[in-house]
Amino acid sequence: MSAILDIRNLSIELATDNGPVRVLDRFNLQLAEGEIHTLVGESGSGKSLLAKAILGFINPRWKITADRLWWRHYDLLALNASQRRIVTGRDMAMIFQDPSTYLDPNDKVGAQLRESIPVGDLSGIYLKRRADRQTRAERLLHRVGIKDTDDVMERYPHELSEGLAQKISIAMAIAHNPKLLIADEPTTAMEPNTRGQIYRLLAKLSGSQGMSILMITQDLTAVIPESQRISLIYCGQLMETGPTEEVMQKPYHPYTDAMLSMSLFNQETAPKTRLPTLSGAIPTLQHMPIGCRLGPRCPYARSACIHEPGLTKRGQVEFACFFPLREEDDHE
């Protein structure tokens, strides 16, 4: 796979009262052009910090190291802050769980959309630029599936339904045609119908425009069929990554299996996997286990797990576990 985003052994270390803690621990992620890649992990596992590291929203007190943090042909860690802002502003965008964080409550949708259109895309005298902005804003709304553009543009954000507000925030995020969209739990609080609409829209945008999407979620039930690859993160460590269907049908890692059990349980289907849930709780920052951080909660853990497992590659899947649930030719 040729990766447009290539992250190898990325660590982020934060200072805490008990000393430095690695909240992201030698994390790997590769994203191909036009691909939807879903990152799954429970609350506090480091998903948002990873997104921040990619986008360059970095606190200067964080210690960030990586063997590779490349976006297209840019070595992101080698860029200074202003170069980084240029690359991020031109190529990347992000949408959030709550679209209202993106929208100004005091301004009508139309004005905000027109404002999101890059100045460089407009030319000519003031009146022509204004008319062009309006046309571009209407086109943006069409791209996110909104037909009644006049009505929507006249509304204030509080007059929008959740789904409509998220579509507007997506429209604003894609106004500059980003090559990477990071979607941080974009549908968490939504009802299933609206959720489906937003997912279909994101899949369409990725398919029609070759935009790569990093979809972040806590929950495997939110993984959409269009997601080509999936990565599972636990306490800042990569557990398993690979083609979505393969990972979800035949996981190697006990963590993936546990997450699958939980999602089946949430769907009220009889759970048939080996691990109903994980015992214990997610460790706090101050008490990160050494070695494999899943160790204290993993029923398959043995003494070797106090060492950090490297990544094992089997076909297109990679996992970090000394005791995988199956062998390569295990087609149970």
Ligand SMILES: Nc1ncnc2c1ncn2[C@@H]1O[C@H](COP(=O)(O)OP(=O)(O)OP(=O)(O)O)[C@@H](O)[C@H]1O
């Ligand atoms: N600025 C910060 N200072 C100190 N600790 C932080 C900071 N940002 C995040 N953390 C800690 O780092 C860990 C990872 O946080 P992060 O927000 O990336 O998790 P997450 O997987 O995105 O969780 P959620 O799904 O709840 O958003 C958490 O333990 C969090 O408390």
